[in-house]
Amino acid sequence: MSPAARRASWHRASCTAAAERRQRLAAEAEAAIIAAAERDLAVPARVRGDASGGGVVSGASFPRIVRFLETTDSPGSSCPHCGADGRFILTFVVDDGRTLGAMRGCAKLFPVSQVAVEELRLRTKQSEYRKRGWTSLGRRDAEALAAIESFYAGARDERSALAIVRGAKAANIAGRRRCAVVSR
Ligand SMILES: [Zn+2]
Numbered sequence: 439m440s441p442a443a444r445r446a447s448w449h450r451a452s453c454t455a456a457a458e459r460r461q462r463l464a465a466e467a468e469a470a471i472i473a474a475a476e477r478d479l480a481v482p483a484r485v486r487g488d489a490s491g492g493g494v495v496s497g498a499s500f501p502r503i504v505r506f507l508e509t510t511d512s513p514g515s516s517c518p519h520c521g522a523d524g525r526f527i528l529t530f531v532v533d534d535g536r537t538l539g540a541m542r543g544c545a546k547l548f549p550v551s552q553v554a555v556e557e558l559r560l561r562t563k564q565s566e567y568r569k570r571g572w573t574s575l576g577r578r579d580a581e582a583l584a585a586i587e588s589f590y591a592g593a594r595d596e597r598s599a600l601a602i603v604r605g606a607k608a609a610n611i612a613g614r615r616r617c618a619v620v621s622r
Pocket of ligand 1 (some may be wrong): 517518519520521522540541544
């Protein structure tokens with residue numbers, strides 16, 4: 439094998455290993471993001487459908503969450519919404535402009551805007567990446583987050599911000615497929 443051919447062969451092998459590693463880490467990060475989003479946002483069906491019994495109030499009477507500000511992990515604290523003992527407290531802005539807090543279980547009772555969901559997803563992804571020692575989100579996700587920020591700053595409308603978010607999601611999926619083909 440010529441030196442050039444050896445170099446090319448080494449390059450192919452290392453590229454493949456790096457691609458596989460990145461792909462595996464990205465898949466892990468996505469799984470963590472999905473778990474976190476489900477934990478924070480999924481409304482249990484029995485709560486949503488059971489407005490009549492047990493003093494449970496349907497989501498329809500709650501103000502709509504338009505932006506998540508932070509999630510704090512404070513064991514032994516009480517829910518700002520109902521006073522029950524809680525650990526993870528979410529702080530968020532609702533559509534009448536108030537900033538409210540609620541523990542995770544109670545936050546699930548509130549309806550949520552699509553932009554708020556996407557921002558929470560991207561910020562969760564960002565913090566997962568940081569935990570893994572990566573410097574930043576990929577270019578597409580960074581653009582999507584910037585579009586959401588400019589929506590909140592009043593410089594972009596919701597529809598165009600969400601279009602960029604959808605484009606980033608589609609590009610991420612296409613990128614992973616391409617990677618899978620290369621590493622096979
Ligand atoms: Zn509560």
